[in-house]
Amino acid sequence: MSRPLLWKNPEDMSRGVEAYFSKCKESGDIPTRTGLALHLGMTLQTLWNYEAKPRFSPLIKRADLLIQEAWTQEAKKAGKSQIFAIFYLKARHGWQDRQEIAVSGLSLADLFDKAKQ
Numbered sequence: 001m002s003r004p005l006l007w008k009n010p011e012d013m014s015r016g017v018e019a020y021f022s023k024c025k026e027s028g029d030i031p032t033r034t035g036l037a038l039h040l041g042m043t044l045q046t047l048w049n050y051e052a053k054p055r056f057s058p059l060i061k062r063a064d065l066l067i068q069e070a071w072t073q074e075a076k077k078a079g080k081s082q083i084f085a086i087f088y089l090k091a092r093h094g095w096q097d098r099q100e101i102a103v104s105g106l107s108l109a110d111l112f113d114k115a116k117q
Contacts, residue, residue: 006042007050010059016040017063030074031067032088 007013020039024031037047051060068089075085089095 006046007040007056010056013040013050013056014059017059021063021066024070030070030085033064033067036063036067 007016016039017036020036021031023029023039024035029035033047034044037044040047042050047060050056071085071089075082075089086095090097
């Protein structure tokens with residue numbers, strides 16, 4: 001048997017999410033998913049479990065977008081160390097460094113043919 005939900009409906013949780021973002025704005029803190037979970041009185045795993053519920057998923061995904069935007073803005077600020085903001089965006093929001101390398105020349109089949117000779 002599972003535990004009863006901490007938040008019975010998305011509307012109530014939405015008020016908690018909004019309160020978290022307001023608190024961050026007032027204090028100058030950058031919001032995080034961990035901070036959101038703590039503010040809502042749950043673990044990260046519980047927050048992920050809520051995200052898997054269709055009723056709560058849009059709310060959690062929107063909160064994630066707001067968190068990602070806050071960190072994106074932090075990474076763009078001049079004169080501040082951007083390393084941690086970039087790391088956070090890579091670790092928590094799927095950002096990645098990507099190099100595109102164009103390779104031209106012999107095909108794989110041609111290479112095998114040359115190797116046989």
